[in-house]
Amino acid sequence: MDDARSRPRSSETHAVEPNAVEDWSRILDILASRRSCRDFDGTPMDRAVLAEIVRDGMQAPSSCNQQQWHYIIVDDRDMLMRCHDISGGNHHFAECSALVYLCFQKGWTHGNFSVVQSVAGACYHMILSAHLRGYDTIWNAGIGDNAALAELFGVPPIFEICGAMAIGRARPTAPAMKAPRRPFEEVHSWNGFARPGHTIYPVKPAKAYPYFEITNPSNPFAMWDPRGWSWEQLGDFRGYAVWAKSPLAGVYVSRRQGEATRAELDLLPDLTPGSRVVELMPWGGTYSVEIRRRLDPGVELHLAELSDGNLTFILERMKREGFALDHTHGDRIDGPSLPYAEDSMDVVILPQVLEQMPQPERMLDEVRRVLKPGGAVVASVRNLDSDYGDHWSEVESRGCIPNQGPFTPLSAETVRGWMAARFMPEVEQGIGTAVSHDATVVTDENRTGCRLYAGRWRAA
Incomplete structure (x- = not known):
């Protein structure tokens, strides 16, 4: 977090103008708080x-x-x-x-x-x-x-x-936190425009980008395909945008998702205290809260995320949901590289995040590396081959990128192939036969036509 109060004011290193307000530095520190x-x-x-x-x-x-x-x-x-x-x-x-x-x-x-x-x-x-x-x-x-x-x-x-x-007046229990500010060196330049590449988000190539052609529901320049983003751009975007809300209990719970979250997490295996679980790219902590609620308090839950800003948000939210953090860890990751030893994890959870990754197959290779033999992968994806996939193509993807970052639904059959090449299938199912809200679980051959494709796989 870029805290103005932790940096020296110019009065500490340079002469002060004669017309300056006597206590100007202290006043500015108060305003910055x-x-x-x-x-x-x-x-x-x-x-x-x-x-x-x-x-x-x-x-x-x-x-x-x-x-x-x-x-x-x-x-x-x-x-x-x-x-x-x-x-x-x-x-x-x-x-x-x-x-x-x-x-x-x-x-x-x-x-x-x-x-x-x-x-x-x-x-x-x-x-x-x-x-x-x-x-x-x-x-x-x-x-x-x-x-x-x-x-x-x-x-x-x-x-x-x-x-x-x-x-x-804020409640006494309101978060006493200021949303993170970008480092000053990222947002200014002298006598011309210069800005770090990871802070400039991708758009579709065009001769011009007329401002009035862009609205929330209609943005012809939006780059929804995460393969057009770098991992650094994705982490930068998510780490600041998550602060569109405050880290309060119940925040970022989707009405449209509804009971589908429960169906996805019903795939979690039973775990004993001391087991190690990783949730990958848990933007906003909505799944993190429900995962922690289901796990034994002694299970070690690792939240592997691309930005410190997002991790700060999630951990504060989890405290406000009533969880102690002695067995919950926020781990910064660098793209598809996970900071865990080989054969060290019992479960890796990927809830609707493969479709948000620039390199999903590389991440699955990392998941295979860190899983113990017999360890489980629990994953779900928004399915391109569904009524929701049609809705995304015709409606959602025509608008601006959501705050959790760009995504493109994946074909259930494609993901099924990725998983089969690396893991042994244990449970496969579809969730939701309607475009949204519905959480019907389908286990027959129609499972690859549902809104979500989900399953549990085991490492050999």
């Missing part, structure tokens, strides 16, 4: 204080000084619940003390989004004002259906709602 909060205690705030915080935002710069911004402050508890519902379930919308919706009038200083930049600058000014006063905040672009919000608030069509700031 700001972190986003998604776990509020719901206590009300004095309206006079809320108004002062929003008023402070007006001191931010505004394009052409037009100040074509407007802020809707919502502190009514029933209204906050309506906002929660419209957002699609942002729980902190219902738990915060107030929401401040950020609006601007359309048709003014649109060049380079200048009117939006003005609103964003004002929002951050409010965030810092709240932070200095001892309150917690989070800025959200994911606010839900703008038309529904406009109807709820009576916003005229010439105005646009572009985001919301939640404000209140």
Whole structure:
């Protein structure tokens, strides 16, 4: 984590300008300690204080000084619940003390989004004002259906709602963690553009990349095939994007996946204390939590992930799910190379991750290397040869890459061949006959046509 407070300020090595604020370095350290909060205690705030915080935002710069911004402050508890519902379930919308919706009038200083930049600058000014006063905040672009919000608030069509700031007091148990910041050397250059290759994510080749051709559901330039990514790019992407949420209990649980997770993990063999288990590429820790829940507390669970940022997130989440970490280990991996000795692991788990790897077969070779003789591989993949595979091709893959990284569903028959070349099959099954939600387990010849292909194999 790039902690501003751990680095020397320029005043420690250079002369300070005569007009500098006397305590500027300490003030900047205080501002740098700001972190986003998604776990509020719901206590009300004095309206006079809320108004002062929003008023402070007006001191931010505004394009052409037009100040074509407007802020809707919502502190009514029933209204906050309506906002929660419209957002699609942002729980902190219902738990915060107030929401401040950020609006601007359309048709003014649109060049380079200048009117939006003005609103964003004002929002951050409010965030810092709240932070200095001892309150917690989070800025959200994911606010839900703008038309529904406009109807709820009576916003005229010439105005646009572009985001919301939640404000209140953090629960005493809220994560006291700031999402990691990139190293400064990665994000600046002098007199020209220069940036490390692993921080620039792949796109499809094109003569130009017009901004307005890219939306969340439609991105013609998105590189969904992980073979077009390096392992370093993949780890960089996943390690920062996982902090799109906070490491709270229950986060990143898929409604669409539903009971399928249980069916996948039913394939785990019985294990005794002291056994060693590895989960590969456990982005966000959703499977990690369920695996730990099923294992004897004395089983050693290793989480093998491409980035330290993701491991920090997962381990904090697991603590908040109620697990001690004395038998859970976060292990950084370097591409398809695993940091484990030959014949050292009892079980390796690959839950829907082979389709996210640039070199899945090389990883399977590594899995074979680290498994003990008779050790088990439990794996599942999103199946290209299914109704879901058609849906992915026609709908999902036309949008932006999800936060867990790029993936392309794999043919169940292809994966079946990969596994048979390295391991002895023990159980094979399909999970889910519908595009989503369904978790029907199929064990006959139709198993390779389900949404997920899953199984358990043994090392010779």
